[in-house]
Structures are given as structure tokens and as C-alpha cells.
Amino acid sequence: MRYLPLTEADRRLMLARIGVAAVDDLFADVPAEARLPGPLPDLPGHQAEFDVERMIGELAAKNVSAGACPSFLGAGAYRHHVPASVDQLLLRGEFLTSYTPYQPEVSQGTLQALFEFQTQVALLTGMEVANASLYDGATACAEAVMMANRVTGRRKALVSGGLHPHYREVVETMARATGFAVDVVQADPFQPGRLQVEALIGRVDAETSCVVVQNPNFFGRLRDFSPLAEACQAQGALLVVVVTEVVSLGLVRPPGEMGADIVVAEGQSIGNALGFGGPHVGLFACKQQYLRQMPGRLCGQTVDAEGRRGFVLTLSTREQHIRREKATSNICTNSGLCALAFSIHLSLLGEEGFSQLAEYNHAQAVWFAEMIGQVPGCRVINDSFFNEFTVELPMAAAELVEKMAEFPILAGVPVSRLYPDRPDLDNLLLVAVTELNRIEEMEVLIELLRRWL
Amino acid sequence: MNPQGRPTRPAGVAGASEPLRLAEPLIFEQGQAGRRGVDLPAAPDYQERLGGLRRQGGIGLPGLSEPQVVRHYTRLSQMNFSIDGQFYPLGSCTMKHNPRLNEKLARLPGLADLHPLQPLSTVQGALALIDQLAFWLKTLTGMPAVAMSQAAGAHGEFCGMAVIKAALKARGETRTKVLAPESAHGTNPATAAALGFTVETLPANAQGRVDLEVFKAKLGPDVAAIMLTNPNTCGLFERDMIAIAEAVHAAGAYFYCDGANFNAIVGRVRPADLGIDAMHINLHKTFSTPHGGGGPGAGPVVLSEELARFAPLPWVVREGEGFRLVEHKQGEGAESIGRLKGFHGQMGMFVRALAYMLSHGADGLWQVSTDAVLNANYLLASLKDVMSAPFAGPCMHEALFDDRFLKDTGVSTLDLAKALLDEGFHPPTMYFPLVVHGALLIEPTETESRETLDRFIAVLRRFAEQAQAGEVEGFHDAPRHTPLRRLDETQAARKPVLRWTPP
Numbered sequence: 020m021r022y023l024p025l026t027e028a029d030r031r032l033m034l035a036r037i038g039v040a041a042v043d044d045l046f047a048d049v050p051a052e053a054r055l056p057g058p059l060p061d062l063p064g065h066q067a068e069f070d071v072e073r074m075i076g077e078l079a080a081k082n083v084s085a086g087a088c089p090s091f092l093g094a095g096a097y098r099h100h101v102p103a104s105v106d107q108l109l110l111r112g113e114f115l116t117s118y119t120p121y122q123p124e125v126s127q128g129t130l131q132a133l134f135e136f137q138t139q140v141a142l143l144t145g146m147e148v149a150n151a152s153l154y155d156g157a158t159a160c161a162e163a164v165m166m167a168n169r170v171t172g173r174r175k176a177l178v179s180g181g182l183h184p185h186y187r188e189v190v191e192t193m194a195r196a197t198g199f200a201v202d203v204v205q206a207d208p209f210q211p212g213r214l215q216v217e218a219l220i221g222r223v224d225a226e227t228s229c230v231v232v233q234n235p236n237f238f239g240r241l242r243d244f245s246p247l248a249e250a251c252q253a254q255g256a257l258l259v260v261v262v263t264e265v266v267s268l269g270l271v272r273p274p275g276e277m278g279a280d281i282v283v284a285e286g287q288s289i290g291n292a293l294g295f296g297g298p299h300v301g302l303f304a305c306k307q308q309y310l311r312q313m314p315g316r317l318c319g320q321t322v323d324a325e326g327r328r329g330f331v332l333t334l335s336t337r338e339q340h341i342r343r344e345k346a347t348s349n350i351c352t353n354s355g356l357c358a359l360a361f362s363i364h365l366s367l368l369g370e371e372g373f374s375q376l377a378e379y380n381h382a383q384a385v386w387f388a389e390m391i392g393q394v395p396g397c398r399v400i401n402d403s404f405f406n407e408f409t410v411e412l413p414m415a416a417a418e419l420v421e422k423m424a425e426f427p428i429l430a431g432v433p434v435s436r437l438y439p440d441r442p443d444l445d446n447l448l449l450v451a452v453t454e455l456n457r458i459e460e461m462e463v464l465i466e467l468l469r470r471w472l
Numbered sequence: 473m474n475p476q477g478r479p480t481r482p483a484g485v486a487g488a489s490e491p492l493r494l495a496e497p498l499i500f501e502q503g504q505a506g507r508r509g510v511d512l513p514a515a516p517d518y519q520e521r522l523g524g525l526r527r528q529g530g531i532g533l534p535g536l537s538e539p540q541v542v543r544h545y546t547r548l549s550q551m552n553f554s555i556d557g558q559f560y561p562l563g564s565c566t567m568k569h570n571p572r573l574n575e576k577l578a579r580l581p582g583l584a585d586l587h588p589l590q591p592l593s594t595v596q597g598a599l600a601l602i603d604q605l606a607f608w609l610k611t612l613t614g615m616p617a618v619a620m621s622q623a624a625g626a627h628g629e630f631c632g633m634a635v636i637k638a639a640l641k642a643r644g645e646t647r648t649k650v651l652a653p654e655s656a657h658g659t660n661p662a663t664a665a666a667l668g669f670t671v672e673t674l675p676a677n678a679q680g681r682v683d684l685e686v687f688k689a690k691l692g693p694d695v696a697a698i699m700l701t702n703p704n705t706c707g708l709f710e711r712d713m714i715a716i717a718e719a720v721h722a723a724g725a726y727f728y729c730d731g732a733n734f735n736a737i738v739g740r741v742r743p744a745d746l747g748i749d750a751m752h753i754n755l756h757k758t759f760s761t762p763h764g765g766g767g768p769g770a771g772p773v774v775l776s777e778e779l780a781r782f783a784p785l786p787w788v789v790r791e792g793e794g795f796r797l798v799e800h801k802q803g804e805g806a807e808s809i810g811r812l813k814g815f816h817g818q819m820g821m822f823v824r825a826l827a828y829m830l831s832h833g834a835d836g837l838w839q840v841s842t843d844a845v846l847n848a849n850y851l852l853a854s855l856k857d858v859m860s861a862p863f864a865g866p867c868m869h870e871a872l873f874d875d876r877f878l879k880d881t882g883v884s885t886l887d888l889a890k891a892l893l894d895e896g897f898h899p900p901t902m903y904f905p906l907v908v909h910g911a912l913l914i915e916p917t918e919t920e921s922r923e924t925l926d927r928f929i930a931v932l933r934r935f936a937e938q939a940q941a942g943e944v945e946g947f948h949d950a951p952r953h954t955p956l957r958r959l960d961e962t963q964a965a966r967k968p969v970l971r972w973t974p975p
Contacts, residue, residue: 020832020836020839021831022568022569022571022831022832022836022918022919023836023839023840023843023918023919024919024920024921024922025843025846025847025918025921025922029921029922030843030846032922033846033847033849033850033922034846036850036853036854037846037849037850037852037853037865037866038853039866042842042845042846044866045845045846045849045866045868046709046740046741046845047866048708048709048711048866048868049709049737049740049741050711050713050714050746052714052745053713053714053741053742053745053746054740054741055739055740055741055742057838058739058833058834058835058837058838059611059612059739059834060834061611061834062608062611062612062829062833062834062837063830063833063834064833064834064835064836065831065832065833065835065836066830066831066833068573068831070830071573071577071827071830071831072573072576072577074830075577075580075583075601075823075826075827075830076577076580076582077597078582078583078597078598078600078601078604079577079580079581079582079583079597080582080597081582081596081597081600082582082583082586082594082595082596082597082598083590083594083595084581084582084585084586085585085586085587085590086581086585087581087585090587092587092589092590094589095814095815096587096588096589096815098585098587102509102510102538104509104538104541104542106579107542108542108545108546108549110575111545111546111549112554112555112556112557113549113550113551113552113553113554113556113557114545114549114552114554114764114765115554115556115570115575115762115764116554116555116556116567116569116570116762116763117552117553117554117555117560117763117764117765118560118562118565118567118763118765118766118898119763119765119766120765120766122553122889122893122898122899123956123959123961124890124893124951124954124955124956124957124958124959125551125552125553125558125893125898125951125954125955126551126552126553126765127494127548127551127552127955127956128547128548128549128550128551128552128765129548129552129765129766131496131498131548131551132545132548132765134498134970134971134972135498135499135500135972137970137971138498138500138971138972139533141971142531142532142533143531148970148971149970149971151766152767154623154624154627154767154768154813155623155813155814155815156814157811157813157814158623158627158812158813158814183814185811185813185814185815186814188785188801188810188811189810189811189812189813189814191810192634192784192809192810192811192812195809195810196630196634196637196638196667196809197666197667197668198668212523240523241522241523241525242523242525243523243524243525268527268531269527269531270522270526270527271522271525271526271527272525272526272527272528273527285814292579292584292585292820293584293585293586293587293588294583294584294586294819294820295583295586295587295588295595295598295815295816295819296588296814296815296816296817296819297588297623297768297813297814297815297816297817297818297819297820297821298623298767298768298770298818298819298820298821299814299815300768310968310970316766317968317970318970319964319965319968319969319970320964320969320970321959321960321961321963321964321969322959322960322963323956323957323958323959323960324949324957324958324959324960325956325957327495327956327957329956329959330959331959331961331964333961333964333965333968333970334965334968335965336965343658343661343662343665343671344661344662344664344665344671345665346658346662346665348662348666349626349629349630349659349662349663349666350624350626350627352623352624352625352626352766352767352768352769353766353767354623354767354768355763355764355765355766355767355768356762356764356765356767356768357764357767357768359764359765363541363545365533366499366509366534366536366541366544366545367508367509367510367536367538367541368508368509368510368533369503369507369508369509369510369533369534369535369536370503370505370530370531370532370533370534370535371506371508371535372508372509372510372512372535373531373533374531375512375514375515376510376512378515379512379513379514379515381515381518381520381521381522382515382516382517382518383515384521385518385519385520385521386516386518388521401521402523403521403522403523403524403525404521405522420591421591421593424590424591424593424594427594429587429590429591429594432589436589436799437589439800439802440800440802454512454513
């Protein structure tokens, strides 16, 4: 076995020093009836590297990868270009194969990168502090709601109909499991943004711990949440703003400037592959005053014994390994390597590159939306958007998507995939465009729409 | 100062004349306006559709070229210890070799470049891969079902305990108490408490295990579940596991097993044969997906037949020759606890874990647990005369020592750990589990050679002898040869500085 260095001679010598005759003697504490007589017969034996490569390669070959055809899927996961140097750096064993930086003297690489990551997240979101990341955007959203419950001492979250359904469902799962209330406003993609904000304002009351909104929302629409922030403040509730397409923050006014108390985002778009949905990276930022109620790991600056600047994991008195049943959260991992990928990619982009990337995404989407809007029977329902918008079709979107997939073109996400019990949304298609979509691809899609609709 | 008014190099950071000190300025201290590391086409003219929400003013990100970014992160990486570079025997963390084949396969475009909401007809290979991994996990544990979406061990614990809570509710019962040993990982009580259970601690007996009689006395109609790690965090197998399971079930409660230490028994013992109802598996421990400096991980949870219908969404279901997903809490998914994560789980980790399993096969996994246990016992046998082991062996995959051997020497567990850094070893887990004083928990894993173990043993023996001989000055100011010396954690917590701010 190529991963196991012990030889038979080693094993004999080691058993002799231990003072037992056979390895089985070391398993004597396992009840005899639970000890298997030998390797499990239902599983194959070990295999050469090239055989494993072939087997998994065959599974990969059965998929249509998003890069192999025109792809317009978004809905919380976006296909952006990741510079080659990002992955080359991630593959450095010192990053890839290190553990959580509990020994800071030999973990400054990971720790400094996390400190820089926290700074980047705070800058992008317009917030004061950020943590070292959570599992993904959806879990970060649920953690934000539970943090708001702790801060306010209340147990009812008001959730916008514009929140990504997966995010809403994770909040609802946590609510059922841990015992708090969720007031969900029904999704209405046709309602103008201003009215949606007003409807939310009307439902904030003295029992509301937080209001959860998304910008751009699930249907792509952008809104100013400043009036909602004021309403929240008046009622003592927190405003949680979710961003599922983090590239938008290069062009769109950040949640911090709208008065958000907590901002959570999915960071996949920067540095990370689509990966069939994971692993991704949850960004989490808040106002300084709520720092000690924050979930997840935090990296802080300090000095070493010689007075040199260095970094450590800090405020761990919030965490489970110290607090046990009194911890703010049971979380004991971040999404370290994905956060590092995010940070490296953002460092490469820099201020100019990040703004330009966002601008280019938006410009492409504007062009595409105009073209789709000219196809008879198609209507773009958004009054505003960043790089994703909702198209109303004269047929069921899922049906069109299936038909296009045979081409193959990945035409977008049918809203019905996430709202199976809302037949009124069946004809809605979410279409996303990034820097990777070429004009010719968009023209092919438009040509097919003209032909088939 | 650079033109943006930022100091180019803050006081206290070494310059290029000290390359081996490896100090590196923050990325924010290296930026220059006009530099970038990515080229992009200029945006064509367009009519803005942002609803009047265009960002005003800059973000504050530094500008660097690609070579500067590559050097920055390369230099940062060189400040880290890692499995690739050092022996890293962190107890309960299973720091085994991370095969590079797995990295290569996780990056295949047919797996990495898949959107999670593509039509199912275009992702049949991905669903088949998840199903195959599920088959291996079920076969290795002997359990009939597995929930795949959880992103980490603690997330898996939450899943398992939420499923148990849902099952109790479906039975029309409200049970409020969860029993957990005092040696448990902190996530166990944190998870139970998050779900609204009160946690009752089970003391360890003199053999470092759950005391069966004390445990039985605590069982009652108010107990929802026991959360038990096996092998436990003292590195010992819970001999009474089957009797514990029988008592738990007789009391109408559930048996949640923390599978963090599955590496000790993988391929040799099926947890189903021990009577468990649910167990999470850390793919980043037993199945070698990289720890990545703290994640991402993956925490699938195997479940009994009775608990399976409460598993979180989505589920991969085989149908004829193909696969489909149950994504919604309706129809066959109606009783599910719901969704715990966006999309379908940690696919990138699934690929790596499956590659690991296929590479080893049943015979290789048998050898994995064999060698992991052999290596730990070799350490225990080679050190117990000069260090102090609180419990009699044999141990499983990790060897536990306490600090009695350091008594009255003036050297602490922490000092010893820091001195190991200067010898080029990552220290073992310190001060955990809490059941012994000044714990050192050493988990070598099966991917370390005897030569490495012998070097480590020689250093620890020397340290123990030096401490006992009063040669202690070297311990207190260790480490001396690391990029930084001991860090002031008190200052970090008292005046938190969690981000760079422009000077």
C-alpha cells in the first residue's frame, strides 16, 4: 500500500517492543462479536493510482461540465474565472495539509492570511469586523439569525421573500430544531422593490429579533435597505443583509452603508470553483458592538515574546472547546482553504481589478437582458439587477431548460427547481452572466429562444 | 511611505536582509495604486441598471501584481508547519497524509466545474459518485442510511441530534436530557445545548471509560440520547459499548456515536455491530481530505433504519439506471428535518474521500486501522517508563499521557509542547481531554514511518529526562527557532484587533 510506510519487519519489531504477539491483541477491548474476521468482502481490494484515476474519471465524464458549453446558471453559485496562481498556491502543502492554527508560532502563514481575509471581508461589506469564515452562505445566514436572537433576547426572525430558498430553508431547519419563530414573507418577484421594502417595514415589531433580506435578491433585483434599517433600529431589531453574489460588491453600494447590523455572503464567486455546490465559503461581518456574540473563529493581532507583530486565534471563550454547552455556537471549523482562495484571488484583483470585474459582469448582463427582452414572448421582469435577472417565458422554464440541455446549453435555473409548490412561478427562468460568457454564446441562446418560443 | 500614505514597512517587521526570519508585511501594506494581478477586458458602453445603488467611493483593497501576490502567499506558507513538512501528531485530529491523487481528481472539470442546479440529466456521474461514497460509508459502518450534506463534524453532530429530536417528536415524546462523558469533545455538549437539551456529564471511571453502573443510574424516561465517542478521547475503546447500547435502547433513548476517532477501527469494526443509532464521520480525518488550515471538512452521518426518514435534504435516490434528488420537504421528504446547508454538500471532499477509499480497498483500510493502532501503541510502549500514562494500555489510535512525570520540575505540558516545535515536531494535543491533568494526546496515524516515530520518541525521552534532572531553562523560553516566539494571547483577547485599518 503506497500510503503506508510500515514494513512487515517494522511491525514485528514494534509488536515485540509493545509486548504482544499479534496486532489483534491490541484490539482486545473490542467485544469479540463486533470484531470482523477480515477485510469486508462487499468492498473491492486496493488499487493502483491509475485505476482509481480511471474509475473517477469515468464518473466525471458522465457529466456535462458548465465550462464545456454555454452556461447561464447562478442562483447562489457563479462561474467566474479563477487565476491559475490561486490554485497553485492552495496546493502548497504548508497551506493544504496544516491544521487549525492552534500553535501560532508555527502557523503564522494561515493566521496572517486569515487576518487579511477578515479585513477584506469587512472592507467589501462595509462593516467593522468579520470572522474567519463559516461553512457557506446559507449556514452563515442561519448563524446570523441565531446571533440576532442572542443579541436582542428575542426569538422571531422576519425573512424576506427575496431570500434564496436554500438560505431560508436552513434558517427554518434551525428554527424547528432549536426553537425560534420564522415569519416568512411570500416571494413575489413581480412586486417592485420599493413596495417589498415597505411591506417588510410594516411587519417589523417589538418581538422581531432580525429582518433578513438579500441584495441582489434571489430574483436579481437590487434595493436600498436604508429605510428598513431605520425601521429595525426603531424596533430594536437587527438588519441582516445576505449577498449570494459577492462580485456585486465591486459595483453596488455595500450593506454596511445601508445600515446593516450583520452581513453574510457566499464567497464562492471569488477564488472557488462551482464544485457542484461545495465546499464554498460563508462570509460573516457585523458591527463591532456585537463582536462577542459572533459565531466562528476569529484571528487577532498581538505581539510575540520579542515584541514582533503576530497573529493568534482569539476570543475563543465564545467557542465550544472552552465553553462546551454554553458556547455561542457548536461550530469548530471555518472554511479555511476556501477562505484562502478567496483572499488570494481578491489580492490579485485588487481595487481596480475587482471593480472592473464587477463592471464587466454588469455590462454583459445589461446587454444580454436587452437582447432577451427583444425575443417575442420573453420579458425581463427586473427593474434593476447586477449580473443575474429573471425572465418570464411563455412556457414552463424547466421544460425549456431540459430541452436546451440536450443541445447542450445550460440556459439558466428554472425558479420551479427551488419553488416546486408555486405554479405561478413556473414560467420564470433565472439567467446569470459573468465575464466567462462570450457574446457568441449569448447569441446562440437568443437564437434558440427565437426558434423555440 | 508609499504614495497612498501607507507605511511600506511597519516597525518591527524584518526586511529583505533577514530572509530567514520570514516576516512578511500585510498585503495591505504592499499595495500601490495602478498595480493589478488580473487583466480583464474593458466593459463595453452600457446603460446602468443598478437601480441607483452604485457604490460611491473606493473599497480600500491594495493593488499588487501577480508576482508580488505569489511571493506574499509563498512566504506566508513557509511560516506554517504541515503534514507534508513535519510529524503532526495532534490527538483526535487524525493528521494523516493527504494523497495528491485526490487533489488531482477533485479538480477534474467534470466534477469541479459543475453547477449544483444543472439539470439532473447533466450530472448523473456526480450523483453516482455521491451514491458510491454513501455505499462505502454504509458498508464500513454497517448502517443502512447516510445523510451526506453536512460540512463538518460538528455540523454532522447537529444533524444526528436534530434527527433524534425529530424521531422523539414523531413518537410523541419530549425527552430533555442528553448524557455525555466528561472526556467528550466540546462540540458534543454545545450541540446538545443548541438543540435545547440539558447536558448531564458522565464521569470517567478509573479505567478512563464510562462507568456502566453510574451510566445506568442516570438513564430514565427523560433521557433523549447518549453522545459517546468511541474509541474515546483517552484513546481507549469503550469495552461496555454493547451493554451501553442495550441499556440506552431499553430506556427508549438513542445512541449517538461521535465518529471522530473512526480511524482506529475503520475496516475492522462496524459501529452498527456495537448498537449505535447515528454517527458522524469526519471525511477530513479518517478519509484524508486535507485539513486546509481549518477546513473545509465534511461530516456525513450514518443513520439507523428508524432514523433515516428524518435525514436532512437533499437525498440522492437511485432510480432504474439513473439517479435523482429529493430536494424538498414534501412527498417522500416530508418527514426530513429539512435543509442544513446550501446545495448538496461538500462534493469536493466526496471526490477525495472516494479516491482514498478506492485506493485502499477493504484490505488497505484494514491495514490503516491496524497500523494506526500499532503506531500509537509503539509510542505508548516506548514512552511510558519516562512519561506518565494515566490508563493501562493497550490504547487504540492515540496514546494519552498526563503531566505527573513533570511534577515539581517547573516544566509544564505547554513548555514541553513548545520545546517540541524547536525540534521540528508539531506538538500533540495539549490539555485535552479534561479528565486527566496536563494532558498530552498523541495520535501518530498510520502514515508515519517507524523511523519518524523513533526520532520523536528519542526527543520526548530526552525532554523527560532533562526536566526530571532539573535542566529546565531551555523549556521556558521555547520555541526559539520558529518564525515567531510565544505569542501574547491575553493581549489579543483583551484589546481585540481583528482587521487592518489604514494608518
